[in-house]
Amino acid sequence: MSDRPIVGDSEWNHYFIVLDVPENSAVIAFGVLLSGNGQVWIDELKFEEVDDRIPTTNIDFTRDLLDEPTNLSFEE
Secondary structure (H helix, E strand, O other): OOOOOOOOOOOOOOOOOOOOOOOOOOOOOOOOOOOOOOOOOOOOOOOOOOOOOOOOOOOOOOHOOOOOOOOOOOOO
């Protein structure tokens, strides 16, 4: 949820994360990141399989990657 962080106090709400999981996956690791003071409460966490009509919510960083490294001399 990097592009849609939960900020400040908030009432109970439903949040969804939809990701493509490769067929050959062995585990799914998940967690919560809390920046600063406060508490995080989670209730009724569940994993569900959805069909391809449901769009993913992940950010595609691959379009920002270059084809080769740059500035390997560290002179810029």
